[in-house]
Amino acid sequence: MxxxxxxxxxxxxxxxxxxxxxxxxxxxNMPEGVTRISEEVYSLHMLVFWVCVVIAIIVFGLMFxxxxxxxxxxxxxxxxxxxxxxxxxxWTAIPALIVFALGYRAFFTLEKMYDYDDSALTVEIVxxxxxxxxxxxxxxxxxxxxxxxxxxxxxxxxxxxxPESQINNTxxxxxxxxxxxxxxxxxxxxxxxxxxxxxxxxxxxxxxPQLSVKKDxxxxxxxxxxxxxxxxxxxxxxxxxxxxxxxxxxPVVVQAVSQTEFDQWMLGKQDEARQKASLNVKTWTMGELMxxxxxxxxxxxxxxxxxNGEGLPPAFPALKNSAxxxxxxxxxxxxxxxxxxxxxxxxxxxxxxxxxEIAAIITYERNAxxxxxxxxxxxxxVSNFGSSQ
Amino acid sequence: xxxxxxxxxxHGPAKGLSRWLFSTNHKDIGTLYLWFSxxxxxxxxLFAMVIRAELFQPGLQLVQPEFFNQMTTMHGLIMVxxxxxxxxxxxxxxxxxxxxxxxxxxxxxxxxxSFWILPFAFAMLVSTLFMEGGAPDFGWxxxxxxxxxxxxxxxxxxIFAVHIMGASSIMGAINVIATILNMRAPGMTWMKMPLFVxxxxxxxxxxxxxxxxxxxxxxxxxxxxxxGTSFFSAAGGGSPLLFQHLFWFFxxxxxxxxxxxxxxxxxxxxxxxARKKLFGYHSMVWATASIAVLSFIVWAHHMFTVGIPFAGxxxxxxxxxxxxxxxxxxxxxxxxxxxxxSMTFETPMLFxxxxxxxxxxxxxxxxxxxxxxxxxxxxxxxxxxxxxxYVLVPGAVxxxxxxxxxxxxxxxxxxxxxxxxxxxxxxxxIGVNVTFFPQHFIGLxxxxxxxxxxxxxxxxxxxxxxxxxxxxxxxxxLFLFIIIHTIVAGKKAEAKPWEGAEGLEWTVPSPAPHHxxxxxxxxx
Numbered sequence: 001m002x003x004x005x006x007x008x009x010x011x012x013x014x015x016x017x018x019x020x021x022x023x024x025x026x027x028x029n030m031p032e033g034v035t036r037i038s039e040e041v042y043s044l045h046m047l048v049f050w051v052c053v054v055i056a057i058i059v060f061g062l063m064f065x066x067x068x069x070x071x072x073x074x075x076x077x078x079x080x081x082x083x084x085x086x087x088x089x090x091w092t093a094i095p096a097l098i099v100f101a102l103g104y105r106a107f108f109t110l111e112k113m114y115d116y117d118d119s120a121l122t123v124e125i126v127x128x129x130x131x132x133x134x135x136x137x138x139x140x141x142x143x144x145x146x147x148x149x150x151x152x153x154x155x156x157x158x159x160x161x162x163p164e165s166q167i168n169n170t171x172x173x174x175x176x177x178x179x180x181x182x183x184x185x186x187x188x189x190x191x192x193x194x195x196x197x198x199x200x201x202x203x204x205x206x207x208x209p210q211l212s213v214k215k216d217x218x219x220x221x222x223x224x225x226x227x228x229x230x231x232x233x234x235x236x237x238x239x240x241x242x243x244x245x246x247x248x249x250x251p252v253v254v255q256a257v258s259q260t261e262f263d264q265w266m267l268g269k270q271d272e273a274r275q276k277a278s279l280n281v282k283t284w285t286m287g288e289l290m291x292x293x294x295x296x297x298x299x300x301x302x303x304x305x306x307x308n309g310e311g312l313p314p315a316f317p318a319l320k321n322s323a324x325x326x327x328x329x330x331x332x333x334x335x336x337x338x339x340x341x342x343x344x345x346x347x348x349x350x351x352x353x354x355x356x357e358i359a360a361i362i363t364y365e366r367n368a369x370x371x372x373x374x375x376x377x378x379x380x381x382v383s384n385f386g387s388s389q
Numbered sequence: 390x391x392x393x394x395x396x397x398x399x400h401g402p403a404k405g406l407s408r409w410l411f412s413t414n415h416k417d418i419g420t421l422y423l424w425f426s427x428x429x430x431x432x433x434x435l436f437a438m439v440i441r442a443e444l445f446q447p448g449l450q451l452v453q454p455e456f457f458n459q460m461t462t463m464h465g466l467i468m469v470x471x472x473x474x475x476x477x478x479x480x481x482x483x484x485x486x487x488x489x490x491x492x493x494x495x496x497x498x499x500x501x502x503s504f505w506i507l508p509f510a511f512a513m514l515v516s517t518l519f520m521e522g523g524a525p526d527f528g529w530x531x532x533x534x535x536x537x538x539x540x541x542x543x544x545x546x547x548i549f550a551v552h553i554m555g556a557s558s559i560m561g562a563i564n565v566i567a568t569i570l571n572m573r574a575p576g577m578t579w580m581k582m583p584l585f586v587x588x589x590x591x592x593x594x595x596x597x598x599x600x601x602x603x604x605x606x607x608x609x610x611x612x613x614x615x616x617g618t619s620f621f622s623a624a625g626g627g628s629p630l631l632f633q634h635l636f637w638f639f640x641x642x643x644x645x646x647x648x649x650x651x652x653x654x655x656x657x658x659x660x661x662x663a664r665k666k667l668f669g670y671h672s673m674v675w676a677t678a679s680i681a682v683l684s685f686i687v688w689a690h691h692m693f694t695v696g697i698p699f700a701g702x703x704x705x706x707x708x709x710x711x712x713x714x715x716x717x718x719x720x721x722x723x724x725x726x727x728x729x730x731s732m733t734f735e736t737p738m739l740f741x742x743x744x745x746x747x748x749x750x751x752x753x754x755x756x757x758x759x760x761x762x763x764x765x766x767x768x769x770x771x772x773x774x775x776x777x778x779y780v781l782v783p784g785a786v787x788x789x790x791x792x793x794x795x796x797x798x799x800x801x802x803x804x805x806x807x808x809x810x811x812x813x814x815x816x817x818x819i820g821v822n823v824t825f826f827p828q829h830f831i832g833l834x835x836x837x838x839x840x841x842x843x844x845x846x847x848x849x850x851x852x853x854x855x856x857x858x859x860x861x862x863x864x865x866x867l868f869l870f871i872i873i874h875t876i877v878a879g880k881k882a883e884a885k886p887w888e889g890a891e892g893l894e895w896t897v898p899s900p901a902p903h904h905x906x907x908x909x910x911x912x913x
Binding site: 027028029030031040041044045048049052055056059060062063066067070071072073076077078079080081082083084087088091092095096099102103106107109110111113114166167168169173175176177178179201202203205207209212213214215216218219220221223224236237238239240241242243244245246247248249312314315344345 | 447448449450453454455458521522526527528532534535538539541622623624628629630663664665666667668669670671672694695696699702703706707710711713714717718720721724725726727728729730731732733734742745746749750753756757760761762763765766768769770830833834835837838839840841842843844845846
């Protein structure tokens with residue numbers, strides 16, 4: 001059966017089984033995807049599927065023939081055969097040959113998936129509870145430029161942006177409900193991209209069905225994967241390893257663009273990184289810190305401590321009226337930068353966020369929800385605290 | 390040795406609660422196991438209903454993600470360790486001595502102990518739901534470090550509960566082995582043993598081999614959590630992958646522990662209602678043994694995405710696909726048994742036939758999952774959920790239900806109502822397929838497992854699946870009703886209520902007297 005016929009048969013099946021869906025294309029099968037590998041995986045999947053279907057038709061066909069014909073109510077009398085070495089050898093050997101053939105076919109696809117060489121670009125993917133961080137690794141030339149201050153490392157977090165109101169059903173769900181992020185991973189089409197994956201806390205798994213890439217991000221272990229996207233577009237996936245309460249809320253979004261667009265985007269990110277660096281040295285006002293702080297808090301902190309600062313005790317303590325937020329600034333800086341020594345759920349944010357972001361978040365936490373300490377923490381305070389350690 | 394000249398049939402079981410608390414009788418202990426298993430089946434089912442209710446629509450409606458994770462974890466643990474495993478131990482207790490012509494299990498006091506520690510283990514496990522920080526929320530596979538560094542405080546109680554369950558299983562397995570090796574009636578040679586006895590013998594060896602590994606894993610967790618070791622923490626020189634290797638070295642044989650006795654049950658029922666001897670008895674025994682051996686060398690197929698080396702992927706892909714061969718032999722043998730038989734379709738037979746078809750569908754998806762490159766797409770999606778529920782629900786659970794209908798006349802001396810039984814079958818058959826078949830689709834379309842909320846394109850099939858689950862769940866109440874109705878008001882059953890049934894268990898009256906085969910039967 002041709003791929004087209006398979007697809008149309010499945011489409012018909014889908015239409016009959018279910019009411020048409022308003023949003024996405026209706027799917028009952030694995031996507032063919034947008035890479036050579038994903039197409040190979042798809043055809044391998046269909047091959048095994050049809051082999052199973054054929055075996056099922058033969059075996060169940062014989063069984064139902066017996067069920068219909070050889071029933072007592074139709075006067076069937078049991079025959080007395082119960083052993084046949086020939087038949088048994090046959091139905092051991094044939095399945096063995098089939099699985100050998102399938103394994104042989106799978107070998108070649110697997111071999112390609114394990115070939116990480118000759119990549120044009122390497123992206124480091126780090127899983128966090130419950131977001132991804134993408135860093136574009138620099139080659140040697142870029143590293144030299146970076147030392148001279150003409151190149152900036154490009155690294156960012158990718159967070160879910162579906163609003164709480166949609167999750168809690170007080171607002172209609174959007175087209176990409178739970179599969180939308182603030183900053184997608186941007187990749188060029190037509191060149192081989194290598195991923196290296198690890199995790200900052202528990203095990204996560206990075207999956208984009210359209211690319212047929214799924215690899216676990218494991219703390220203390222560095223994994224590899226690669227892709228070569230052929231078609232520009234936005235490809236969505238999710239974390240596929242249970243990683244705590246936010247497991248369903250850390251999508252993966254890859255935006256594949258042409259090489260020219262990618263280069264332009266890279267230049268833009270360079271500018272952004274330059275500006276971000278300058279934010280760490282500029283003079284902030286209380287209003288600016290509170291505004292930036294609220295935004296950053298909602299992105300990085302609210303998943304656990306909640307937007308209203310009340311947390312989810314005991315795992316995620318409240319910040320409203322808390323000893324940390326109302327106590328000495330040093331202790332507050334310490335727990336945000338270095339993480340909690342007693343509660344592993346509180347990660348060390350020193351390496352994750354810029355000095356300006358940390359300053360804004362701490363200022364916000366010390367002045368929001370009735371925590372009116374009036375304290376203003378500046379990026380300089382954060383840097384000083386860091387270097388004093 | 391002197392011959393004791395007294396007959397036990399003059400004194401029946403003790404009266405009241407002490408009959409059950411202090412029983413060393415294999416039939417009473419079997420009954421306890423079966424009732425315990427049924428109650429856990431409903432409790433685990435209740436948790437499944439919570440899961441399916443939350444997944445009825447996208448968005449969070451009933452429960453928060455923290456509690457959802459506790460439900461998936463408790464559902465898995467209770468169904469595996471509380472429902473399926475004790476049910477098979479119950480069947481073993483009741484049937485193995487009757488099938489091999491033994492007066493009781495070899496180690497009756499240990500038998501009592503291995504059952505009576507179970508309610509405490511599960512009471513402790515369930516009590517974690519009411520603890521501060523909630524119940525275990527890291528899935529029944531409890532991967533570190535989510536289950537160690539990041540676990541709720543109740544994890545310690547979970548570890549203790551798993552230890553007790555493991556001890557119970559090991560004692561049960563020792564008892565089964567000791568009974569089969571030593572207490573067969575004269576003439577009951579190895580190759581005359583019913584297949585249920587064979588499959589249980591092999592299962593018992595699997596249990597003894599892997600339950601200590603599970604005990605080791607949870608002990609290492611305990612050390613990591615409370616005593617500062619770093620078995621599973623890279624920061625201290627350990628590895629989260631060590632956990633997974635150890636867990637699946639236990640976990641893969643564990644799934645065969647849950648299915649091999651089911652093969653035994655089905656191999657007893659199909660010949661009985663086809664009125665024809667089981668086809669290929671010898672190859673059935675060898676297939677069971679090969680599956681058991683292979684089960685020790687396939688564990689890393691659960692870990693294709695963790696980054697094992699190319700050679701490792703190839704090895705575990707090949708060994709896993711190889712399991713399809715002996716499993717196929719079994720299915721072919723069952724079909725050949727039915728072929729040119731003289732079949733009738735009482736409730737046990739219906740469940741057994743559904744087992745063959747639906748378990749095979751689970752086997753097909755298993756073969757697909759074994760293909761490593763494709764597994765990258767299936768891994769940890771609803772496709773996997775569909776796969777293992779197909780082998781566990783219409784697989785293991787259907788075989789337990791079939792066994793209950795088949796041997797219930799022997800256990801309580803009364804026949805169940807055939808119309809009600811068939812109704813129960815059709816409701817279950819429809820329910821199970823409506824629940825789990827669409828999960829193949831949503832998995833292939835990209836829905837990860839263990840998520841409390843999902844993207845809108847998965848909405849339709851999730852709703853279908855939830856409706857199926859409520860339907861299936863409520864049909865099991867009919868099962869409970871049928872059992873109680875049979876015990877209270879069933880028609881009296883003959884010693885051998887099934888025309889085509891064979892085996893020593895049908896030579897004793899129904900209900901089976903408190904003591905049977907005090908004089909060993911003569912097996913020709």
